[in-house]
Amino acid sequence: MTDPVVQVAGLRYRYPDGTLALDGVDFRLEKGETVAVLGPNGSGKSTFVLHLNGLLQGEGTVSVCGMRIGHETLTPVRRKVGLVFQDPDEQLFMPSVLEDVAFGLLNSGLKPEEALPKARHFLRLVGMDHAGEKAPYHLSGGEKQRVAIAGVLAMQPEILVLDEPTTFLDPPGQRDLLALLRSLPQAMIVVTHNTLFAESLAARAVFFERGKIVGEGTPRELLDCFNWSLPGPSRGQPPPAAGSSGQSRL
Numbered sequence: 001m002t003d004p005v006v007q008v009a010g011l012r013y014r015y016p017d018g019t020l021a022l023d024g025v026d027f028r029l030e031k032g033e034t035v036a037v038l039g040p041n042g043s044g045k046s047t048f049v050l051h052l053n054g055l056l057q058g059e060g061t062v063s064v065c066g067m068r069i070g071h072e073t074l075t076p077v078r079r080k081v082g083l084v085f086q087d088p089d090e091q092l093f094m095p096s097v098l099e100d101v102a103f104g105l106l107n108s109g110l111k112p113e114e115a116l117p118k119a120r121h122f123l124r125l126v127g128m129d130h131a132g133e134k135a136p137y138h139l140s141g142g143e144k145q146r147v148a149i150a151g152v153l154a155m156q157p158e159i160l161v162l163d164e165p166t167t168f169l170d171p172p173g174q175r176d177l178l179a180l181l182r183s184l185p186q187a188m189i190v191v192t193h194n195t196l197f198a199e200s201l202a203a204r205a206v207f208f209e210r211g212k213i214v215g216e217g218t219p220r221e222l223l224d225c226f227n228w229s230l231p232g233p234s235r236g237q238p239p240p241a242a243g244s245s246g247q248s249r250l
Ligand SMILES: Nc1ncnc2c1ncn2[C@@H]1O[C@H](COP(=O)(O)OP(=O)(O)OP(=O)(O)O)[C@@H](O)[C@H]1O
Pocket: 015, 016, 017, 019, 020, 021, 039, 040, 041, 042, 043, 044, 045, 046, 047, 048, 086
């Protein structure tokens, strides 16, 4: 077996207010693999992914492509790991959408004549090429999420980490993102409450509970094991027939 691209051992993290958010996490991600991260609200998923590019640093070890994350490896680690935040408002900060997507490319040394077409290409991939001149803060939630994803994909990092990338996307947007992510060669960690998305994207999943990984398997196995699936379509009363006395309460 080749070396993992991400290896986490004994990770613990306590927020300054005393909340123990991670309580001994062991995890590995192989080259080219996609892993879904599942688990209830507040179980530590976002805290975990913030450790993967050193935004948070807890006890234990986190290694990326053989580099142990620490003060002196932050720059090369951040080139390897592209992180899409749960909240796109935390990701977008430039005056225009195009500048936002081009920001990392320009920062990594590309000239504007190379960076801007590349940024436009990735905006096209997420269906946002029409909005390059708009201010990010004028976009809708789903549009912001698309632009945030484009900005990270444009950097073509070796490892993609996406925290709830479908929260604001409409169903066709979710379907397009699924197809886009499936077409990429990178290793990927995707935090999601979207069970269909997890099943369609990842062969392996882990399940967080109270700051620990308490289950590992296929997404379907974990969804069954933790009783995490939504019920099927309602088999309750059919809606009243047109012209009947039933009144819609909506
Ligand atoms: N900045 C913070 N300061 C104090 N506690 C925090 C902070 N951020 C998160 N927490 C706490 O840490 C725990 C883990 O939070 P985290 O955001 O990692 O959960 P999550 O699994 O991503 O949840 P969700 O599914 O709602 O996104 C929670 O108890 C949360 O209240």
